Amino acid sequence: MNEMDNKWIGKNTIRPDGADKVTGRAEYAADTIMPGMIWGKVLRSPHPHATIKSINTKKAEELDGVFSVATSADCIDFPVDTPVILGIQDIRWMARNVLAKEKVLFHGHPIAAVAARTEEIAEKACELIEVEYDVHPWAIDIDDAIKPDAPILHDFIKFDGRPSNIAGTLEHKKGNVEEGFKDADIIIEKEFETAAVHQGYLETHACLVSVSPDDKTTIWSSSQGQFMVRAMTSFITGIPQSSIRAIPAEIGGGFGGKTIVYLEPVATILSKKSGRPVKMVMTREEVMRASGPTSASKSRVKIGATNNGKITAAQGTFYLQAGAFPGAPIRGAAGCCLAPYDIPNAHTFGYDVVSNRSKVAAYRAPGAPIGAYAVECVLDEVAEALKMCPLEFRLKNAAKEGTKAVHGPTYPVMGYVETLEACLSHPHYKAPLKKLQGRGYASGFWFNAGGESSAQVNITEDGNVVVTTGHPDIGGSRASIANITAELLGIDINRVSVIIGDTATIGFSNLTGGSRVLFASALVVTESTNQVIDILKDRASKIWNIDKEAIEWENGEARPAGDNAGKFKPLSLVELAEKATPTGGPIGAGHQVNTVGAEGGFATHICDVEVDVELGIARIIRYTAAQDVGKAIHPAYVEGQLQGGVVQGIGWALNEEYIYNKEGKLDNPGFLDYRIPVCSDLPMIDTILVEVPNPKHPQGVRGVGEVPIVPPLSAIANAIYNAIGTRFYSLPMSPPKVLEKISD
Amino acid sequence: MSEVKFVSPETLEQAVDEYSKSSKEGKTKILAGGTDLLVQIRSGASQPDTIIDIKNIKELKEISNYNGSYTIGAAVAGAVLDEEKDFGNNWPGVLEALRLIGSEQIQGRASLGGNLCNASPAGDSVPALIASGATVNVKGPEGERNMPIESFHAGPGKTNLKNGEIVVNFQFPKKQKHSGDAYIRMIPRTEMDIAVVGCAVNVTIENDKCVDARVALGAVAPTALLVEDASKALIGSNFEKDAVEKAALACEAACNPIDDKRGTVSYRKKVSKVLFKRALEKAIERAKRG
Amino acid sequence: MAKIQVKTKINGEETEFLCQPYDTVLDVLRRDLNMTGTKEVCSTGDCGACSITLDGRLVCSCLVLAAETEDKDIETIEGMAKNGKFNVLQKTFLEHAALQCGICTPGMLVAAKSLLEKNKNPTETEIRYWLAGNLCRCTGYDKIVKAVQAAAEEIRENA
Numbered sequence A: 001m002n003e004m005d006n007k008w009i010g011k012n013t014i015r016p017d018g019a020d021k022v023t024g025r026a027e028y029a030a031d032t033i034m035p036g037m038i039w040g041k042v043l044r045s046p047h048p049h050a051t052i053k054s055i056n057t058k059k060a061e062e063l064d065g066v067f068s069v070a071t072s073a074d075c076i077d078f079p080v081d082t083p084v085i086l087g088i089q090d091i092r093w094m095a096r097n098v099l100a101k102e103k104v105l106f107h108g109h110p111i112a113a114v115a116a117r118t119e120e121i122a123e124k125a126c127e128l129i130e131v132e133y134d135v136h137p138w139a140i141d142i143d144d145a146i147k148p149d150a151p152i153l154h155d156f157i158k159f160d161g162r163p164s165n166i167a168g169t170l171e172h173k174k175g176n177v178e179e180g181f182k183d184a185d186i187i188i189e190k191e192f193e194t195a196a197v198h199q200g201y202l203e204t205h206a207c208l209v210s211v212s213p214d215d216k217t218t219i220w221s222s223s224q225g226q227f228m229v230r231a232m233t234s235f236i237t238g239i240p241q242s243s244i245r246a247i248p249a250e251i252g253g254g255f256g257g258k259t260i261v262y263l264e265p266v267a268t269i270l271s272k273k274s275g276r277p278v279k280m281v282m283t284r285e286e287v288m289r290a291s292g293p294t295s296a297s298k299s300r301v302k303i304g305a306t307n308n309g310k311i312t313a314a315q316g317t318f319y320l321q322a323g324a325f326p327g328a329p330i331r332g333a334a335g336c337c338l339a340p341y342d343i344p345n346a347h348t349f350g351y352d353v354v355s356n357r358s359k360v361a362a363y364r365a366p367g368a369p370i371g372a373y374a375v376e377c378v379l380d381e382v383a384e385a386l387k388m389c390p391l392e393f394r395l396k397n398a399a400k401e402g403t404k405a406v407h408g409p410t411y412p413v414m415g416y417v418e419t420l421e422a423c424l425s426h427p428h429y430k431a432p433l434k435k436l437q438g439r440g441y442a443s444g445f446w447f448n449a450g451g452e453s454s455a456q457v458n459i460t461e462d463g464n465v466v467v468t469t470g471h472p473d474i475g476g477s478r479a480s481i482a483n484i485t486a487e488l489l490g491i492d493i494n495r496v497s498v499i500i501g502d503t504a505t506i507g508f509s510n511l512t513g514g515s516r517v518l519f520a521s522a523l524v525v526t527e528s529t530n531q532v533i534d535i536l537k538d539r540a541s542k543i544w545n546i547d548k549e550a551i552e553w554e555n556g557e558a559r560p561a562g563d564n565a566g567k568f569k570p571l572s573l574v575e576l577a578e579k580a581t582p583t584g585g586p587i588g589a590g591h592q593v594n595t596v597g598a599e600g601g602f603a604t605h606i607c608d609v610e611v612d613v614e615l616g617i618a619r620i621i622r623y624t625a626a627q628d629v630g631k632a633i634h635p636a637y638v639e640g641q642l643q644g645g646v647v648q649g650i651g652w653a654l655n656e657e658y659i660y661n662k663e664g665k666l667d668n669p670g671f672l673d674y675r676i677p678v679c680s681d682l683p684m685i686d687t688i689l690v691e692v693p694n695p696k697h698p699q700g701v702r703g704v705g706e707v708p709i710v711p712p713l714s715a716i717a718n719a720i721y722n723a724i725g726t727r728f729y730s731l732p733m734s735p736p737k738v739l740e741k742i743s744d
Numbered sequence B: 001m002s003e004v005k006f007v008s009p010e011t012l013e014q015a016v017d018e019y020s021k022s023s024k025e026g027k028t029k030i031l032a033g034g035t036d037l038l039v040q041i042r043s044g045a046s047q048p049d050t051i052i053d054i055k056n057i058k059e060l061k062e063i064s065n066y067n068g069s070y071t072i073g074a075a076v077a078g079a080v081l082d083e084e085k086d087f088g089n090n091w092p093g094v095l096e097a098l099r100l101i102g103s104e105q106i107q108g109r110a111s112l113g114g115n116l117c118n119a120s121p122a123g124d125s126v127p128a129l130i131a132s133g134a135t136v137n138v139k140g141p142e143g144e145r146n147m148p149i150e151s152f153h154a155g156p157g158k159t160n161l162k163n164g165e166i167v168v169n170f171q172f173p174k175k176q177k178h179s180g181d182a183y184i185r186m187i188p189r190t191e192m193d194i195a196v197v198g199c200a201v202n203v204t205i206e207n208d209k210c211v212d213a214r215v216a217l218g219a220v221a222p223t224a225l226l227v228e229d230a231s232k233a234l235i236g237s238n239f240e241k242d243a244v245e246k247a248a249l250a251c252e253a254a255c256n257p258i259d260d261k262r263g264t265v266s267y268r269k270k271v272s273k274v275l276f277k278r279a280l281e282k283a284i285e286r287a288k289r290g
Numbered sequence C: 001m002a003k004i005q006v007k008t009k010i011n012g013e014e015t016e017f018l019c020q021p022y023d024t025v026l027d028v029l030r031r032d033l034n035m036t037g038t039k040e041v042c043s044t045g046d047c048g049a050c051s052i053t054l055d056g057r058l059v060c061s062c063l064v065l066a067a068e069t070e071d072k073d074i075e076t077i078e079g080m081a082k083n084g085k086f087n088v089l090q091k092t093f094l095e096h097a098a099l100q101c102g103i104c105t106p107g108m109l110v111a112a113k114s115l116l117e118k119n120k121n122p123t124e125t126e127i128r129y130w131l132a133g134n135l136c137r138c139t140g141y142d143k144i145v146k147a148v149q150a151a152a153e154e155i156r157e158n159a
């Protein structure tokens, strides 16, 4: 099909769920109610690190209005030394994160939960639970956790043969770095650190769970995957997956943070024990204290290049803090950081470090911004030493089709170079700067992902279309699916409705995450729709009594393929639907598959800052993000992904951080002091959508959601240097830190 | 929460009566805009058993101007005072300080009285009120009294109000000819933050000479400060560099801050000087205009 | 405990409810009146998701006691579309893709409407500062600001 002929793909249609969301009708998890519903609340650890000696829930159970109490004793027991892997999670840890078992490992760690007539009673009952602790010293920061005499979180985790808080490592190697550095004329090596930052989704975690006496369980919750909710709840409670129906409520943001469960298994236990539907809603403070931020990090990066600007070798070591349980996103840091470049010799190394903070959860391109921050800042220094334009320097070393990446694959067609060229030819690149203003550049990469996906496309009796997919829609994926379906069927977009099925109504579909959703669901929806078209042709062939092959589907109707096929008045979708029963019955098709062929995404950003050198404040005054998006099915929502990701990156770079006090407790568990960017902090975020279609996808889709958060940290650091001549190696570049360094 | 009482008296007398009576028996809280109080109730930091809503009391909601001297009710919300254009012409520094508090939503409720009585060292309107020379009228079981703003606070979260006393309104002096006030604060973002440092300056100029000056700082000590040494350095000067530098150093010297999640001691000290100079510049410009 | 009886007007409709002294308007809207269009995100005034107008003034419903609303006029997101028709802001938000997850949207719309009632021709800076108390983590605000600009333009054209 010719691009230009597209009627819906590439158009900014109104999203199917839009009307509900602008009128307040849309149901998020906290908006759901059930008759007889009671409220659950969680008792959380007052200590950052302690052994639980005993838990006595008797007084809580006896309080008037209390229906049930849950502790880890109500969960399936997963021995600490036997991995139970589910996707990238380990149920051993997940179970202990949901309700602490042997130990509490961070301030805010759930210990028990109560369901009661009201939230107030549940809270009061929590206070009546008696817990005896044996309090231990704690380690919050990476340095504290890896020093020789550090308090050990998990005795059985060994590194170099000794109990350690280093829970895992990962390594990528290409060529020979020692040799590579020998070939370099200039070598720059620097150390960096970043603070832990939270995804900052606005909707707090919430669920409503109803368990009947035969264990049939219904869960309404907001998550990035109803199937993940079902599986994890099943593991932890022992209720078989077939008995659990997980219904995806509208989700108020996740950014990776809702790819694991916190409340659902707890509410399930409370409901099972009380026989009542149980609703649980976290407060903002609980979200900040006990749901996963992403890692704090320390890293060291060394890059060597020749005088004519070719990188000869690169080396990176990244320590990422995992929080209470193993699982820091070292793969994203060590795997993505050098991906945009063609480097003959490289070695990256990642360490997964546990410490007494809440367990990290995925956050948009998990780990990748941390790796890119260090690498892209060093590249800026190398380019400066070589007196090269930072973009030209990147262009000279850019990975292309056929380049073997440091993290393994050999790249197919890809659009990294195009993002650099787009920036070089954008007016922003040449725009004049005033005093104390500066410009910075950086690139970024994310793997993107495919994975399991299911879809069902059904024709209604009146000849319209209902599409069901299995991935929760956070950023507008329903709109893109509607575009694709309307395009393929050749009908008006308003005749297509797209819904997200629950675990009982649609086949298994993996998480919304890793920029996989549109890639995967477009594949299965395309296949299902093509099957539907095939059925429609078949029905027309029956009506006309000609060969199916002699029929083509165009503009929403079946037509004879040519004069030879015979002369018939085309049959529209409506007409075929009317005749569905006599021609063979209901019309619909589904497809479920493990999708493959997701290809990486690249971006290059230009950022201008202005620095108030007397106060240490850096403000973003202009920003342009260029990204290879494959094919923008719904350009406005693609732009929205870029803009949202960039702004999260801006927050990470400038002001967001988890601040711990001397007692090992988070000191800023709310939006007043955990400073995500507000509207007045920002300029418009310009986007350049570079479209180099993914050859392995019917519409050319690549993921777009993760990449935009990768370059900002370093683009901003580089811009500040350009403005004032001071380099910063530690995030956030908050005013006190900036001023202190400038005044030195 | 056994028997929590909510009352909304319509006269000041009833309010004072209720306040002095109930605060003898338990924990009573006055409710103005509630933008501090409700957050404190929510976090458990405050658990009053009587809440007295003062927003139905006429005196506390009144804005009046008698011969150029303004009286502003303690419970008047920021967004409401903003609509009183003439007040802003007279006391742009006070208005901008009040308007910096929170978002537009917060402005629909937040009051000068609440900001003052909450007694946060970082309360934005307080330095501006001090610099303006405003006083506060207070009514209690023992009658009425008037206090300068700078002697209102006893420490972080503590006021010098006596049992049963309610802040009724703020009394502003008549604005001098060729005087101007200004307030500037430092926050990491552009909005929605608590001041790391705040500085208010109010100057009166005659023939290019500073004849009166009041300088106040916020968030750098247990309470907002009137920096008299800064005033002294300015009065009599032509705002020449030396005088301004001396006043700035007085600001820095007056600081007695703490290290906390919002800023360090050294940061606050440095910034107090910068903000003083910027606020001074703005105040001078305003003074020259009117 | 004795509950407080309150009579108030919500979206033009006389409404009566019983509440506890500590209950906020947000609690009553969401929990008791099942008007869940107004969102609860922080409960401390920091995010604006719970924005409503009270006697025409923009406020956070999480910072207003329900007991205070006797004889008041409350407007929520549910009252924004009139007679089954979108308000112009609702329309421009949809047209400009000004929402992703949509959890901030009701509060954003209520706040933006209150701005345009005061100022029909706001600058970009005025829009950005007016909406500074409405957090959005998904969009980076760009398209929200544009949708408000578009709505303002439409209002001016139709005036």
Ligand SMILES: Cc1cc2nc3c(=O)[nH]c(=O)nc-3n(C[C@H](O)[C@H](O)[C@H](O)COP(=O)(O)OP(=O)(O)OC[C@H]3O[C@@H](n4cnc5c(N)ncnc54)[C@H](O)[C@@H]3O)c2cc1C
Pocket (backbone or CB within 6 Å): B029, B030, B031, B032, B033, B034, B035, B036, B037, B038, B039, B054, B074, B075, B100, B101, B102, B103, B106, B109, B110, B111, B112, B113, B114, B115, B116, B117, B118, B122, B123, B124, B125, B165, B166, B167, B168, B192, B193, B194, B195, C044, C045, C046
């Ligand atoms: C999101 C957010 C942002 C904020 N940003 C800022 C900011 O930038 N700068 C800043 O300074 N503050 C800020 N605040 C704090 C608060 O908004 C201000 O202190 C505000 O001025 C308080 O006024 P109020 O009328 O709401 O006070 P209330 O909460 O009603 O009262 C505050 C305290 O004063 C007492 N009180 C009130 N009025 C009287 C009276 N007349 N007599 C005796 N006692 C009284 C109350 O009992 C209570 O203890 C913010 C708050 C929030 C929620």
Ligand code: FES
Pocket (backbone or CB within 6 Å): C039, C040, C041, C042, C043, C044, C045, C046, C047, C048, C049, C050, C051, C060, C061, C062, C063
């Ligand atoms: S919920 Fe009211 S401001 Fe966030």
Ligand code: FES
Pocket (backbone or CB within 6 Å): A202, A252, A253, C098, C099, C100, C101, C102, C103, C104, C105, C135, C136, C137, C138, C139
């Ligand atoms: S659209 Fe998700 S928070 Fe604004």
